[in-house]
Amino acid sequence: MAKPSYSTPLGMVDILPDQTPSWRALEQIIHEEAAKFNFQEIRTPILEPTKLIKRGIGQLTDIVTKEIFAFQKGDTNYTLRPELTAPVVRSFVQHHLDQRGGVQKLYYIGPMFRAERPQKGRQRQFHQFGLEVIGSADSVADIETIAFMMRIYQRIGIKNFTLKLNSIGDLESRERYKQVLRDDLEPHRSKLSELSQQRLEKNPMRILDSKEPEDQEYIAKAPKIQDYLNEDSTIHFEKVKHGLQVLDIPFEVDTYLVRGMDYYTRTAFELSSPDLGSQDALAGGGRYDLLVEEIGGKPTPAVGFAAGMERLLIACEELNISLSEKSVLDIYIVSLGEEARNWALSFLPELRSHGLSASMDYTGRSMKAQMKEANREHTRFTIIAGENELNNRAFILRDMNKSVEVNLSAKEIISTVLAHKSRPK
Ligand code: HAM
Secondary structure, three states, rough: OOOOOOOOOOOOOOOOOOOHHHOOOOOOHHHHHHOOOOOOEEOOOOEEHHHHHHHHOOOOHHHHHOEEEEEEEEOOEEEEEEOHHHHHHHHHHOOOOOHOOOOOOEEEEEEEEOOOOEEEEEEEEEEEEEEEEEEOOHHHHHHHHHHHHHOOOOOOOOOOEEEEEEEEOOHHHHHHHHHHHHHHHHHHHOOOOHHHHHHHHHHHHHHHOOOOOOHHHHHHHHOOHHHHHOHHHHHHHHHHHHHHHHHHOEEEEOOOHHHOOOOOOOEEEEEEHHHOOOOOEEEEEOOOOOHHOOOOOOOOOEEEEEHHHHHHHHHHHHOOOOOOOOOOEEEEEEEOOOHHHHHHHHHHHHHHHHOOEEEOOOOOOHHHHHHHHHHOOOOOOOEEEEEHHHHOEEEEEOOOOOOEEEEEEEEHHOOOOOOOOOOHH
């Protein structure tokens, strides 16, 4: 086949009709579980002013320095949203959502954009579902956030994963630890990778995340954040761990887990799957107690997570989990001749008003071609309507599974198909 002249932008994909049922089934699961947790959905624009993204995620993060799709329009520079924590916090502050009272438990589903090098499980437009719990510093919020995340994978049947957990401390603990880390690594500066050397001053904790071989020896010997947490952060971390144990959610403490955005404080976590290959992070999140204030709101603690939907669907494929059943068309009307076609067209709305799915030939093809289409559409029943049937007001209803035909009036057809549908499977 000749290469088409136009195709999707690099790292972006079309979700085709054969794939949309799985997406819808996944979205349905997320909505249902969110309702059970009493979370409410929030939808924000695809674009945000670049200054919000920079402020929210951090000027020096990989996302902001390398991965944002940004453009100028008039006086404003916009960015296609690379994640939703900063936009949801912006919305919380802008609309004074705190005035609704209580803790805001907001979830979302939607596309995000990051100009990364595309590979399996890494796209430039990808989808996340996620949750932001704004207004609670209590470990219950962290535990429920993680429990919701785990519940989605549990319900789908993805069981093979690791939950890594860390506390990167509050501001005070972190500033202290950063200095200790800098002092520890500074003597080895010249031996560190170029990237880690750049991070040493402003963002030394990101060095712990480095995959560069030359850094590993120094990372292994470096002081651990756990030894520098103040009492508040330590107690909070203990409570989160205890809560997860009570809920039977297995986790591993990973002192090197620092995450890629600057807004995190205290709890940080990541869920990874061995079924995913090199892009193995299914989901990640943590606490961000300073972000609301950073974006102009009152000091308000918060915690959340986001999960990659493409990665979840890749894991389903690897594990042979199918999220949706093949959809079945209840009725296909095969019609022969102009009059029968007109009758078919007018009978469709009646069938649909009874909750049945119904379709007919759109192109005036032969009976054989129409029957072929009925088969291709996995139709449960076919109505055959020609001149004779129309004159007698008795149509042929064919049960496609049993290959049995009966002559029925339009009314009888509806009651027969409805009775069939309501029978337990
Ligand atoms: P994140 O770790 O950057 O966190 O992204 C969360 C998840 O999105 C990842 O674990 C991964 O599954 C998926 N993901 C990220 N980038 C890509 C990509 N290029 N292609 C496919 N999937 C991708 C956040 O976004 C934070 N906002 C999470 C959060 C919410 N923290 C607190 N609240």
